[in-house]
Amino acid sequence: MLTNSFSVNEKGHLTLGGADTVELAKEYGTPLYVFDENDIRNNCRQFKDAFSKYYGGNARVYYASKAFSCKEMYRIVKDEGICTDVVSGGELYTALAAGFLAEKIGFHGNNKTPDELKYALQNKVGRIIVDNMTELYLLNEIAKEMNTHQDILFRIKPGIDCHTHEYIQTGQIDCKFGFALENGEAYEAVKAVANMQNLSLAGIHCHIGSQIFETVPFIDAADIMVSFAKTISEELGVTVSEINFGGGFGIKYTLEDKPVSKDESIKILCGAVKEACQKYAFPHPTLCIEPGRSIVGASSLTLYTVGSIKEIKGIRNYVAVDGGMSDNPRYALYQAEYEAVVANKADKPRDFIATIAGKCCESGDLIQEHTQIQQVQQGDILAVLATGAYNYSMASNYNRIPRPAAVMVKDGNSRVIINRETYEDLVKKDV
Ligand SMILES: *Cc1c(COP(=O)(O)O)cnc(C)c1O
Numbered sequence: 001m002l003t004n005s006f007s008v009n010e011k012g013h014l015t016l017g018g019a020d021t022v023e024l025a026k027e028y029g030t031p032l033y034v035f036d037e038n039d040i041r042n043n044c045r046q047f048k049d050a051f052s053k054y055y056g057g058n059a060r061v062y063y064a065s066k067a068f069s070c071k072e073m074y075r076i077v078k079d080e081g082i083c084t085d086v087v088s089g090g091e092l093y094t095a096l097a098a099g100f101l102a103e104k105i106g107f108h109g110n111n112k113t114p115d116e117l118k119y120a121l122q123n124k125v126g127r128i129i130v131d132n133m134t135e136l137y138l139l140n141e142i143a144k145e146m147n148t149h150q151d152i153l154f155r156i157k158p159g160i161d162c163h164t165h166e167y168i169q170t171g172q173i174d175c176k177f178g179f180a181l182e183n184g185e186a187y188e189a190v191k192a193v194a195n196m197q198n199l200s201l202a203g204i205h206c207h208i209g210s211q212i213f214e215t216v217p218f219i220d221a222a223d224i225m226v227s228f229a230k231t232i233s234e235e236l237g238v239t240v241s242e243i244n245f246g247g248g249f250g251i252k253y254t255l256e257d258k259p260v261s262k263d264e265s266i267k268i269l270c271g272a273v274k275e276a277c278q279k280y281a282f283p284h285p286t287l288c289i290e291p292g293r294s295i296v297g298a299s300s301l302t303l304y305t306v307g308s309i310k311e312i313k314g315i316r317n318y319v320a321v322d323g324g325m326s327d328n329p330r331y332a333l334y335q336a337e338y339e340a341v342v343a344n345k346a347d348k349p350r351d352f353i354a355t356i357a358g359k360c361c362e363s364g365d366l367i368q369e370h371t372q373i374q375q376v377q378q379g380d381i382l383a384v385l386a387t388g389a390y391n392y393s394m395a396s397n398y399n400r401i402p403r404p405a406a407v408m409v410k411d412g413n414s415r416v417i418i419n420r421e422t423y424e425d426l427v428k429k430d431v
Contacts, residue, residue: 005299012347018412031323039299050266064292143198162209207246222272300388324358
């Protein structure tokens with residue numbers, strides 16, 4: 001199985017966090033997102049503990065909440081004593097509504113609106129990660145008008161691109177996020193902020209990609225970021241006390257995936273930062289990371305009820321479910337890989353090759369192609385595993401399909417954390 005949260009019980013049913021997923025489907029209906037709370041909490045602790053072990057604890061972990069944003073999720077990570085990132089006024093609103101302390105929130109985005117910036121300043125968020133010059137001047141103006149002060153980080157493009165399968169280090173200037181290093185943009189931004197009364201540069205930030213399985217990119221990023229911190233402290237007299245390396249730690253979506261453990265990832269990052277600090281004679285900064293997927297993605301699943309099945313001889317077997325790209329657009333977007341299991345036949349061999357199709361009016365509405373599942377019939381419960389990150393948060397009402405409910409499981413007990421949308425919800429904003 002993908003993580004220890006998954007198992008198969010004596011009935012041959014798939015379980016998550018000790019709960020029988022077939023029973024969950026019966027109780028709450030399908031489609032249904034299910035998360036294992038113990039695993040989410042463990043993931044937060046593993047990152048925190050690793051920083052204590054390898055960096056003396058001078059570090060902060062921000063949950064990148066775009067992976068899965070809802071009030072209960074913010075409550076859980078808050079309870080674990082970690083910080084959170086938001087990338088919109090809506091995520092900020094949700095975090096605050098859940099009681100998240102504003103000072104523990106970092107606000108990201110490449111085009112925050114004036115209203116979003118005002119909202120963040122009013123609530124005194126801990127950090128705003130400034131993406132570009134336009135935003136820098138705008139934020140300073142707004143802070144001046146509001147007679148307030150804000151700590152910021154600069155989002156840097158370190159010239160490392162891990163979004164492709166192979167790690168490449170090139171001039172990755174063609175990216176909509178952040179200030180480039182190689183053309184002096186980042187340096188100019190530091191110069192500009194030094195003269196701004198209402199903003200202080202607390203540190204610098206980078207985010208090199210997602211679902212990263214290698215460690216070399218983080219080592220390279222550490223060198224590049226510390227080197228830049230040294231340059232601006234020496235040449236511009238600006239103190240960088242904090243370096244944030246973003247998220248991107250890979251998880252196991254398929255049985256073939258081999259992610260680096262959290263402990264190992266943090267050990268390598270801390271080692272690389274310390275080494276770079278020695279190389280450039282720079283004091284150890286506060287280290288920050290922003291894991292999203294690796295907090296919430298792995299020990300989770302989506303449950304569907306199987307409907308029509310079309311076995312097209314010599315071509316493929318379509319197995320249609322009662323959801324689709326409306327609750328999981330990741331295959332349609334970028335051919336994301338998943339494991340699927342017939343939850344009520346989880347003890348049987350996966351000897352049927354299926355293309356799992358959704359119910360939306362798009363031929364591309366597929367959740368997985370040519371994937372191995374058990375022999376399947378109409379009425380079976382199909383589980384797609386590791387859907388906790390970037391599924392609910394990317395869900396839509398395409399075809400006016402209501403968004404599914406989400407359930408949190410803990411030690412075999414379950415509770416709803418997001419209610420299923422109703423048809424009335426769908427027309428609420430219509431006039
Ligand atoms: C998306 C994102 C993250 C989280 O990425 P994961 O791959 O989910 O860990 C962190 N920081 C920034 C700036 C991001 O854009």
